[in-house]
Amino acid sequence: MTINRPGDGGCQCGNIRYRLTAKPQMLYVCHCSDCQKQSGSAFGMSLIMQSRHVEFIEGAESMRSWDTRGEEGDMQRCHFCPNCGTRFMHGSNIPWQSLSIKAGPLDDTRNLQPTAHIWLQSAQSWLAIDRERYLCFESEPEDKAVLAKQQAHESDHG
Ligand SMILES: [Zn+2]
Numbered sequence: 001m002t003i004n005r006p007g008d009g010g011c012q013c014g015n016i017r018y019r020l021t022a023k024p025q026m027l028y029v030c031h032c033s034d035c036q037k038q039s040g041s042a043f044g045m046s047l048i049m050q051s052r053h054v055e056f057i058e059g060a061e062s063m064r065s066w067d068t069r070g071e072e073g074d075m076q077r078c079h080f081c082p083n084c085g086t087r088f089m090h091g092s093n094i095p096w097q098s099l100s101i102k103a104g105p106l107d108d109t110r111n112l113q114p115t116a117h118i119w120l121q122s123a124q125s126w127l128a129i130d131r132e133r134y135l136c137f138e139s140e141p142e143d144k145a146v147l148a149k150q151q152a153h154e155s156d157h158g
């Protein structure tokens, strides 16, 4: 399975634009209640990247953020556009070296292939997930290194 560099993304109104310059270290679907709330939808999709691989093209100065505690008690800095409210990335691990990029605001999401589903205990009941195909976790994985390993394996030829 090939995972190319995901490319450019931006908020719904176009105020903020950015570019991802590397392949994600991990790409997973999260069904936690926070992801359902922040996405306003059934689940969140996260691309884990180092912050040096995210370049802002437009609107970096107008970006706003909000700090909260994640499911494990770690601080998260949630970045959004003050104009349209699109949530496009979260930072964690002060000083925010690791970013969780939201999949939805990317310009082309057709080639994104997640390797795992996490927080399945709060997934919407209609979802039928192929447990043979994906790494599956009922809550937060104890060690996310297994996700990164699977990602590296699947993007070997990317
Ligand atoms: Zn916007």
Ligand SMILES: [Zn+2]
Binding pocket: 030, 031, 032, 033, 034, 035, 036, 044, 119
């Ligand atoms: Zn989540």
